[in-house]
């Protein structure tokens with residue numbers, strides 16, 4: 493895989509460099525303000541280095557999941573503002589992706605200036621399953637660059653035009669972020685120092701089945717919390733009230749538990765509430781005492797203590813997915829407790845995922861006390877599953 497340094501060795505001054513970034517940041521539903529700018533900060537090393545080297549930097553990204561047509565709530569305009577603040581120089585925003593505004597914005601760039609194109613997913617060609625439709629869009633995008641840099645680690649698992657088809661059309665290299673992410677994650681799939689403990693949370697088992705399958709032979713301990721734990725608890729024959737439950741996966745979870753050789757640790761207590769609401773009445777109960785009318789929204793203190801003890805032994809840790817509804821203070825203690833246990837462990841720790849990374853920052857934890865905070869949720873999981881990632885494969889070609 494060629495890297496940014498290879499591109500610099502060729503010289504980029506005055507050249508147009510198209511950078512695919514993942515600037516898919518969370519926005520406040522009411523105000524539209526950026527609530528976590530971690531993904532913007534994560535591309536600064538690449539974009540900043542290109543600016544310094546005098547390239548004309550054309551940044552492109554998706555945001556959210558618009559349906560192939562312009563949709564103002566998913567505009568990247570606020571991101572252009574924040575990127576400019578962080579770079580300390582204005583970012584020229586194109587109000588379309590490959591139209592007149594994009595063409596003139598790119599044409600007007602001086603050396604060392606930065607443009608940001610409007611949301612790639614305002615164009616059906618970006619995510620199309622049809623090769624020709626994707627290819628036609630990729631042609632238009634590729635026309636804006638003399639070289640292509642992929643720094644969108646969070647999107648490398650997507651076979652999308654800007655990720656997969658553009659690098660086939662331009663000299664292409666991996667950006668600093670993609671390179672660092674791959675270096676770190678390859679340590680986990682290679683020969684991790686043991687004990688290797690993985691913590692998985694988040695709402696759905698269905699999102700994590702493949703990674704659980706892939707990790708079971710490798711890990712020493714797999715700690716499961718978050719909404720997904722209830723399908724496992726049900727598989728143990730427990731009643732879970734009105735908690736999140738994927739009924740069709742109970743059997744699969746039972747099978748995983750049987751095959752796990754005792755590696756899987758489940759909660760022993762949970763915080764149950766009357767409703768999914770920040771001010772709902774709530775109590776901590778044992779997992780065999782979940783009332784039929786209440787739902788679990790966090791792991792309980794005894795579970796935090798048990799998980800923390802397992803984490804304190806670890807030499808390598810991977811964590812993906814919150815342990816509870818951490819956005820609501822009443823249900824944040826589990827996620828906070830686990831995050832703190834990870835920072836205290838004398839281990840190489842990797843936090844995977846948009847949500848877990850956002851949780852670390854939202855809870856005010858010190859980012860530098862983790863070994864690595866990945867910008868990719870789905871991407872880091874698919875990497876650990878051992879899947880071929882279209883964006884990485886395209887860079888290796």
Ligand code: 3PG
Pocket residue numbers: 514516556557646647650846868869870871
């Ligand atoms: C993410 O947030 O996981 C990445 O930006 C990818 O977004 P997507 O899941 O909508 O493709």
Ligand code: MG
Pocket residue numbers: 869870
């Ligand atoms: Mg996602």
